[in-house]
Amino acid sequence: MVMSLENNHEKIPIYIVQKDNRYSVKCQINRVADCLEIGEFCDSQEEALEWVEEECWIFSGEGWICYACVEGIWKKVVNKRQEKEDDRWKG
Numbered sequence: 001m002v003m004s005l006e007n008n009h010e011k012i013p014i015y016i017v018q019k020d021n022r023y024s025v026k027c028q029i030n031r032v033a034d035c036l037e038i039g040e041f042c043d044s045q046e047e048a049l050e051w052v053e054e055e056c057w058i059f060s061g062e063g064w065i066c067y068a069c070v071e072g073i074w075k076k077v078v079n080k081r082q083e084k085e086d087d088r089w090k091g
């Protein structure tokens with residue numbers, strides 16, 4: 001008898017949430033108050049990923065960041081840059 005190392009469960013990435021055979025993508029960072037936290041539940045992982053792509057979520061390399069968090073981060077970056085510029089002109 002050959003022992004198989006593969007189990008019956010489909011291997012799902014860490015950013016995928018599975019519930020009742022439906023799939024969704026969760027926000028990796030959950031940084032802002034209006035973070036979506038989780039995308040729409042779809043029949044497959046592929047559809048769930050398509051959904052977040054269409055909603056302009058960003059893939060970080062390890063997970064997905066919802067557009068609300070992306071916007072929150074950008075605002076922070078822009079503010080910081082602005083402060084730096086202001087400092088420079090103040091001397």
Ligand SMILES: [Zn+2]
Pocket residue numbers: 027028029030031032035036037065066067068069070
């Ligand atoms: Zn988020």
